[in-house]
Amino acid sequence: MLRIINTGLFYSLLSTWTMFWFIFCCVSLPLLPANRRHRVIVKPWCHTALFLSKHLCGVNYQVIGAENIPDSPGVIISNHQSAWETFFLQTIFTPQTQVIKRELLAIPFFGWTFRLLNPIAINRKDVRGSLKTIISKGTTLLQKGNWILIFPEGTRKPYGKLGKYSSGGAALAINAAKQIVPVAHNAGKVWPSYQWLKNPGTITVVIGQPIDTTDKNHKQLSNELHAWTEQQLADIDN
Template identity: 50%
Template structure:
């Protein structure tokens, strides 16, 4: 990064941090007087849009969306690629209201975590995987019944550009048990906002919303098949976006052909 762009990054993070603190305090004070939809818009949508726009104008992080016509009228389970912080901001504002699966430890962060707790997240204890799956099934079903989108990053963590992690079956299981589809989403945000470090790169982030996918049947086999189908679609789209290495994609295709 050049000196000027480095200064822009510093200004970006400074404004992002200050805005998060101010928004959190105001959100905590206003929350008792707002309905959940209004609270979600005020706290999450407006701030996440601010964060995305801040990145656009300060760092040149533009974006374009393909496949918006695939978004169903009913709420469902979103299975999104996780590469960066950017997609967390973007998806939280694009789909509303949205309940995101996250680590319960995040809710303990002063102000920011307390505010997140007001947005009906699905907070999981990842130190106990079996208990986490039960929590996802129970809380996820509740959020879907409350007419919320449920966002799951099935890799469980941000995975560097060029790679893709194994998809947990929790999201597919939630969709199958609720008799709802999954909506896969791929993107290349990590090419411009990497997982590690403060470095950024100006450019256009491509977000691709895939077709809704329904399970073919019921039970564990149907869950596994749906999960694999979503994984392969995301992997192929990541490859087409230049965000998955050719060797990794060839290995996935070879495995699928067996």
């Protein structure tokens, strides 16, 4: 019963905070330079979400390998189990944008604000067109000093399962001559995919050493990233 109350309180407070955040965004986003929007707008919202989830739902976390984050931006490749990692990864890689499905931009208020953050919006049904968009727009954003976050599974997977990795992130990094920073986590154990209730516990996030993409094949590189993530997830649970 307490877990239900705490989860409800978490969403109530987060929704209230989001309403104030949206008003602030409407006023400030158009006035801020593009490279300042993530740090000023996105990070505070995400820190608040993490704070509330920790103190109301008991969702803690530990990070292994934070020292592996390079000084210059690159492509972040992470497995996807919940909404939690979409909050958390915004707080440690900045400025940042991410690859999202185009439909998210149509969500009232959220999508309209998200559009001002210059995401890489793709049509998942058009695989070839999506890859072109990721490479062309992603390369431009990387050259402007942005991190690019990609969930190569495409959608959230249940805890304990790892989906097939698409090669779009690897192709982008190779084309832009940027490093890949691999990330693995078990957030779905505490914050289950598509489940309202949260489970108290500690999420482990592993940040791997940057991968040089020089002279690499994007399909082979994607397979290597998948294998690395699979091994890290196995180690986390042991």
